[in-house]
Amino acid sequence: MYIRVNERDNVGIIVDPEGVGAGQALPGAITAREAIPQGHKVALGAMEAGEPVLRYGHTIGFAERAIPVGAWVREEMIRMPAAPPLDDLPLSTAVPPRPVPLEGYRFEGYRNADGGVGTRNILGIATTVQCVAPTVEYAARRIKTELLPHFPNVDDVVAVTHSYGCGVAIDAPGAEIPIRTLKHISLHANAGGVPLIVSLGCEKMQPARLFANELPVLGEANVIRLQDERGFAEMVAAILRAAEKRLAELDRRRRESVPASELVVGLQCGGSDAFSGVTCNPAVGYAADLLVRAGATVAFSEVTEVRDAVHLLTPRAETPEIGRALIREMRWYDEYLARGMADRSANTTPGNKRGGLANIVEKALGSVAKSGTTALRAVATHGEKISTRGLVFAATPASDFICGTQQLAFMNVHVFTTGEGSPYGLAMVPVVKVSSRTALAEKWHDLIDIDAGRIATGRATVEEVGWEIFQFILETASGRRKTWAEHWGLANGLAPFNPGPVT
Numbered sequence: 001m002y003i004r005v006n007e008r009d010n011v012g013i014i015v016d017p018e019g020v021g022a023g024q025a026l027p028g029a030i031t032a033r034e035a036i037p038q039g040h041k042v043a044l045g046a047m048e049a050g051e052p053v054l055r056y057g058h059t060i061g062f063a064e065r066a067i068p069v070g071a072w073v074r075e076e077m078i079r080m081p082a083a084p085p086l087d088d089l090p091l092s093t094a095v096p097p098r099p100v101p102l103e104g105y106r107f108e109g110y111r112n113a114d115g116g117v118g119t120r121n122i123l124g125i126a127t128t129v130q131c132v133a134p135t136v137e138y139a140a141r142r143i144k145t146e147l148l149p150h151f152p153n154v155d156d157v158v159a160v161t162h163s164y165g166c167g168v169a170i171d172a173p174g175a176e177i178p179i180r181t182l183k184h185i186s187l188h189a190n191a192g193g194v195p196l197i198v199s200l201g202c203e204k205m206q207p208a209r210l211f212a213n214e215l216p217v218l219g220e221a222n223v224i225r226l227q228d229e230r231g232f233a234e235m236v237a238a239i240l241r242a243a244e245k246r247l248a249e250l251d252r253r254r255r256e257s258v259p260a261s262e263l264v265v266g267l268q269c270g271g272s273d274a275f276s277g278v279t280c281n282p283a284v285g286y287a288a289d290l291l292v293r294a295g296a297t298v299a300f301s302e303v304t305e306v307r308d309a310v311h312l313l314t315p316r317a318e319t320p321e322i323g324r325a326l327i328r329e330m331r332w333y334d335e336y337l338a339r340g341m342a343d344r345s346a347n348t349t350p351g352n353k354r355g356g357l358a359n360i361v362e363k364a365l366g367s368v369a370k371s372g373t374t375a376l377r378a379v380a381t382h383g384e385k386i387s388t389r390g391l392v393f394a395a396t397p398a399s400d401f402i403c404g405t406q407q408l409a410f411m412n413v414h415v416f417t418t419g420e421g422s423p424y425g426l427a428m429v430p431v432v433k434v435s436s437r438t439a440l441a442e443k444w445h446d447l448i449d450i451d452a453g454r455i456a457t458g459r460a461t462v463e464e465v466g467w468e469i470f471q472f473i474l475e476t477a478s479g480r481r482k483t484w485a486e487h488w489g490l491a492n493g494l495a496p497f498n499p500g501p502v503t
C-alpha cells in the first residue's frame with residue numbers, strides 16, 4: 001500500500017511497516033520492481049530524465065535519469081531544485097478569510113501581572129552567565145528537597161542555566177539574539193514573570209544588560225551576585241533565602257479559568273520522516289487552525305524547513321508587510337548560512353534520509369503542514385516575544401534544542417512532532433510529543449503522547465487526531481494532565497542561538 005498526497009503526485013509513500021517486496025502488486029495496477037522500505041517512494045508513473053518528481057503536488061526535484069513505473073525513487077535519483085528566489089514572491093495574493101470563531105474553549109491557567117498566562121507555577125532562577133550555572137543548579141537541588149515540599153502549589157524549581165553571558169563580543173551584530181532570548185525565558189509566564197537573578201559580578205552580560213528596562217521593576221534586591229558573598233556556603237544560603245521568599249509568593253497563586261485565546265503554542269518537528277508530512281504535521285496543522293479559531297497564538301518556526309516552501313506562505317500573509325518580514329527572515333538566514341559556506345540543504349540528517357525524505361524540499365513541504373490553513377498574521381524575529389494572536393512565523397534555527405530554547409521566549413505549551421523519535425523535553429513548559437508512525441508510538445509507549453500514525457493506516461482521520469491534539473493541549477495547559485516528558489522530568493539544556501563572535 002502507498003499514500004499519494006496530491007492527485008498530481010508521480011510518487012507514492014509506502015505505508016506497510018515491513019515495506020513491499022519485489023514483484024508485489026500495488027493499487028493502481030502498479031508492480032513494485034524491487035523491495036521498497038516503509039516511508040520511501042515508489043514511482044507511480046514512468047519518468048523521463050529531467051522530469052519533475054512531484055509530491056504534495058509540488059516539485060521536490062528532477063529525475064536524474066529515466067525512472068520506470070514501480071521503481072524505488074531514491075535520493076540519488078532526484079536532483080534538488082534551487083530554493084525559490086526571494087525577489088519576486090507573491091505577497092498577500094491568497095489571504096485566507098478569517099476562520100469561523102471557535103467559542104467556549106477554556107483552560108485553567110495562572111494569570112500574571114504583565115497580562116501573560118502561565119500553564120505551570122515554577123520558581124525560575126535566571127542566570128546572567130554560564131560561570132554561575134553549577135552553583136545555581138546545586139542550590140536548585142537543595143531548594144527542591146528542602147523547601148519545595150513546604151509549598152504544595154508550586155510545581156517545580158528551574159535553574160535557567162545556559163552557555164552564554166561572557167567571552168563574547170557583546171556589542172557585535174547577532175549578540176542581541178541570545179540576550180533577547182534569555183531575557184524573555186527568564187521572565188517566562190510559567191515563572192510568574194518574576195525570576196530570582198543570579199549574577200557572577202564581572203561578566204559581560206550584566207543583569208542591567210540582560211533585563212534592561214525590566215531590571216528596575218524586578219528590583220536590584222532580586223539580584224544575587226556571587227562575587228559579593230563570602231564562600232560557597234554563603235552563596236547557596238543567599239539563594240535559598242531569596243528562594244524561600246519567592247516560593248511563598250508563588251504558593252499563593254491559584255489556577256483560574258481563562259479563555260483558550262491565552263494559549264501561546266510553539267510548534268516544531270524533530271527527527272522527521274516521510275510520514276511527518278502526511279500524518280503528524282497535518283494533524284498539528286488542523287489543531288493549529290482550531291487554536292487560531294479559538295483566538296490563541298500558534299507559532300511555527302525553523303527557517304531552513306520553511307525556506308523551500310516560502311512561496312506557499314507569502315501569499316497567505318495577511319498584509320504585504322508581513323510577507324516582506326517573512327522574506328527578510330529567509331534572506332537573513334540565507335546569508336548566515338552562506339557565511340559558513342553552507343545552504344539550507346545542510347539541514348537534512350541521516351535519520352531523515354533513512355525515513356524516506358530525499359532532500360530539504362520534500363522535508364520543508366511536509367514541515368509547513370504544521371502551519372494549517374489560516375492567514376499568517378505576524379512574523380517574529382529570533383528570540384522575540386510574540387504579541388499578536390493567530391498564526392505567527394517565529395524565526396528560529398531548525399535544531400530541536402535551539403528552536404525549543406528560542407520558542408521559550410513566548411510559548412506556554414510546546415508541540416513536538418517526530419518520526420524517528422526523540423525523548424526531548426523542556427523544564428519550563430509541557431512538551432506534547434506526536435509521532436508520525438504507530439510503530440514509534442508503540443515502541444516508545446512511555447514517551448510519545450499522541451500517535452498520528454493512525455492516519456496512515458486509516459484508523460483515524462487528520463481531523464480526529466487534530467481535535468485530540470487540541471484537547472490534549474487544553475488538558476495539559478490546565479495541569480490536569482502531564483506529558484510523558486514531564487512525567488520523567490526530561491529537560492534538555494537551554495541552547496541560545498548565538499550568531500555573534502566569541503572572544
Ligand code: CA
Binds near residue numbers: 269270
Ligand atoms: Ca527541529
